[in-house]
Amino acid sequence: MKQSDDSSIISSLAVKLIMRARYNDRKAVLEQVRMLSPGLDPHDQNMSELRGGMSAARTRLAALDASGYGATRNYLDGAVTQLSPFIRHGLIQLSDVRDKALADTPPQRAEKFIQQLAWRDYWQRLYRDAPEDIWNDVESYKTGFVAADYADALPEDIALGETGVACIDQFIGTLLTTGYLHNHARLYLAAYVCHWRRVKWQAGARWFLQHLLDGDPASNNLSWQWVASTFSHKPYFFNLENIEKYSGQSIDTAFKRNKPLAGSYDDIYTRLFPNLEPR
Amino acid sequence: MRLIWIHEDAMTLDHPVVVAAGDEAKPIFIWDTVRHDHLGYSLKRRMFIYESVLDLDIPIYAGDTYASLMELSAGQPIYAADTPDPYVQDMLRRLRETQEVFVIDAPAFVDIPEGTDTKRFFRFWNQAKASAMMTTEDIQANKTPSKDK
Numbered sequence: 001m002k003q004s005d006d007s008s009i010i011s012s013l014a015v016k017l018i019m020r021a022r023y024n025d026r027k028a029v030l031e032q033v034r035m036l037s038p039g040l041d042p043h044d045q046n047m048s049e050l051r052g053g054m055s056a057a058r059t060r061l062a063a064l065d066a067s068g069y070g071a072t073r074n075y076l077d078g079a080v081t082q083l084s085p086f087i088r089h090g091l092i093q094l095s096d097v098r099d100k101a102l103a104d105t106p107p108q109r110a111e112k113f114i115q116q117l118a119w120r121d122y123w124q125r126l127y128r129d130a131p132e133d134i135w136n137d138v139e140s141y142k143t144g145f146v147a148a149d150y151a152d153a154l155p156e157d158i159a160l161g162e163t164g165v166a167c168i169d170q171f172i173g174t175l176l177t178t179g180y181l182h183n184h185a186r187l188y189l190a191a192y193v194c195h196w197r198r199v200k201w202q203a204g205a206r207w208f209l210q211h212l213l214d215g216d217p218a219s220n221n222l223s224w225q226w227v228a229s230t231f232s233h234k235p236y237f238f239n240l241e242n243i244e245k246y247s248g249q250s251i252d253t254a255f256k257r258n259k260p261l262a263g264s265y266d267d268i269y270t271r272l273f274p275n276l277e278p279r
Numbered sequence: 280m281r282l283i284w285i286h287e288d289a290m291t292l293d294h295p296v297v298v299a300a301g302d303e304a305k306p307i308f309i310w311d312t313v314r315h316d317h318l319g320y321s322l323k324r325r326m327f328i329y330e331s332v333l334d335l336d337i338p339i340y341a342g343d344t345y346a347s348l349m350e351l352s353a354g355q356p357i358y359a360a361d362t363p364d365p366y367v368q369d370m371l372r373r374l375r376e377t378q379e380v381f382v383i384d385a386p387a388f389v390d391i392p393e394g395t396d397t398k399r400f401f402r403f404w405n406q407a408k409a410s411a412m413m414t415t416e417d418i419q420a421n422k423t424p425s426k427d428k
Contacts, residue, residue, distance in 0.1 A: 029326065029330060036310055048326065115408075122400050211321050
């Protein structure tokens with residue numbers, strides 16, 4: 001077997017890495033990842049504070065508050081666990097997390113949390129049963145539009161977080177800098193991309209997978225399809241009032257900076273889905 | 280020597296695949312940057328994956344996944360954790376053409392009857408809830424036929 005230094009990594013043969021950065025030396029780890037990733041955009045400078053590794057996973061698991069999660073999970077500043085990147089990459093198993101929740105919390109108060117774990121199991125089952133559904137519309141859109149009405153590519157202002165809609169740009173900024181977004185923020189962002197901007201869910205799903213540390217093709221893409229309505233009975237959308245209700249002080253929900261999102265559900269429905277019967 | 284391919288869907292040594300492969304087996308990780316480029320992974324994602332494998336303290340090889348596994352295994356059996364990811368499944372299928380491949384699953388999260396309707400989540404949840412709310416130990420005990428029967 002060919003032995004080499006780290007620089008000769010592009011090879012059709014397996015080349016052992018003989019220089020390993022130490023886990024605790026994050027600057028060295030960063031340099032090594034860059035060296036091992038010659039195809040990476042040199043302008044991509046964002047490094048999440050959330051670290052990989054079994055020790056980080058165990059720390060997160062030990063801090064699990066399944067009861068608090070159930071009570072506040074819909075709020076953007078609620079007691080989310082941030083265990084998902086570790087579950088996504090199999091550092092910890094769903095069954096380990098469930099067992100920990102049941103060990104610490106009475107079943108009734110752990111149920112909401114365990115139901116969220118079951119979503120992950122559900123998506124993975126669908127992935128196994130029908131992998132072709134992951135990138136294709138499971139069903140047709142129920143928005144009054146057909147797939148051809150949606151743009152193929154993600155507009156640049158969305159990719160950069162420069163849409164001019166304040167809270168949307170804040171969510172995008174969080175996605176790009178941390179690699180983590182609260183589930184509710186993911187739904188807002190996905191609905192904005194699919195319905196306000198009429199972009200194919202696939203473009204948004206690929207974008208999320210590039211950035212989310214827990215990005216998993218099944219959970220991510222089928223959730224996008226749920227928002228888009230290609231895997232649900234109706235499209236998911238929201239209004240500014242809903243963001244106000246669930247976000248803390250850190251999200252800018254001022255009317256003048258979020259006008260496209262403002263209005264009643266009926267008004268927004270008519271605006272976004274003009275070909276459908278009014279609600 | 281038997282290899283355990285630690286892939287990106289099961290970055291752990293605390294998995295039944297490690298036990299199944301035995302003490303002599305060697306866990307390895309392949310850093311396939313071309314695959315990451317294809318997926319468009321940002322720096323953040325690559326960092327998370329790399330930190331996770333560094334923390335396992337296992338040999339890391341860089342190169343094309345299939346070619347690396349072929350070379351490193353040298354025809355010996357390969358063990359891998361199960362995953363629905365078609366990329367990993369295709370890789371294991373190709374390897375199976377030339378050598379033994381063992382795919383080992385993690386403990387099930389729920390125990391549901393075959394053919395359960397999974398068209399929508401809550402139909403699945405209605406079937407899965409009873410076992411989802413049990414500990415893994417209890418699920419496994421329930422699946423083991425009683426000696427008295």
